Amino acid sequence: MSLGVARKFTSILVGIAALLVLSGCGREGHSAESTPPGLFIDSTTEKFLQKAFEETKACAGMTEGKYEDVSVILMPPVFPCPHYADGCSGEYVRPNSFKVGTLSVWRHEVLHYLLDLKTGDPDVSHANPLFKQCT
Ligand SMILES: [Zn+2]
Numbered sequence: 384m385s386l387g388v389a390r391k392f393t394s395i396l397v398g399i400a401a402l403l404v405l406s407g408c409g410r411e412g413h414s415a416e417s418t419p420p421g422l423f424i425d426s427t428t429e430k431f432l433q434k435a436f437e438e439t440k441a442c443a444g445m446t447e448g449k450y451e452d453v454s455v456i457l458m459p460p461v462f463p464c465p466h467y468a469d470g471c472s473g474e475y476v477r478p479n480s481f482k483v484g485t486l487s488v489w490r491h492e493v494l495h496y497l498l499d500l501k502t503g504d505p506d507v508s509h510a511n512p513l514f515k516q517c518t
Contacts, residue, residue, distance in 0.1 A: 422457075424457070428486070431486065431489075432450070432455060432486075432489060433450045435489050435490050435493070436448075436450040436453075436489075436493050437450065438490070439490045439493045439494055439497065439517050439518070440493070440497060442513070442516060442517035443494060443497055443498075443513050443516075443517050445497045445500075445501055447497065447500040447501050448493075448496060448497050448500050452479055453479050453480070453481060453496065454479055454480045454481065455480075455481050455483055456480060456481065456482045456483065457483060458482045458483060458484040459484055460472055460484045460485055461484060462474075462482065462484055464482070466507065471484065472484040472485045472488050473485065473488030473489070473491060473492045474492065475492045475493075475495035475496050475499070475505055477499065477505070478499075479496070481493075481496070490517060490518040491514065491518040494511075494513055494514060494517055494518060495507070498511060498513070
């Protein structure tokens, strides 16, 4: 190998190495800005809660109750509550609070709230057929 060919070969190797190094950066999130530390709720989650609230209200044929009036508290999947010894995954707390351990119980808890608003009884025994129809 002549000196000129060796230099070209070396510069090609350096170029390939540089490309490999560069292609490894910035695509796996290394150069992306990190988000601030803390607990965040994506806006689509709030949209889901609002939509499901309205759907449950419509299913139950209720006019009372507005999503804007309720308070939602994010909880662990199972948390201590007065209703079950093993804990709850959701709980409606009078007059307008919801402890939510999993979003799948949201409609169920909303129905407790809507029944409480309409009848003054949240039906903790789940006797109302709307629990089967609307959750
Ligand atoms: Zn319940």
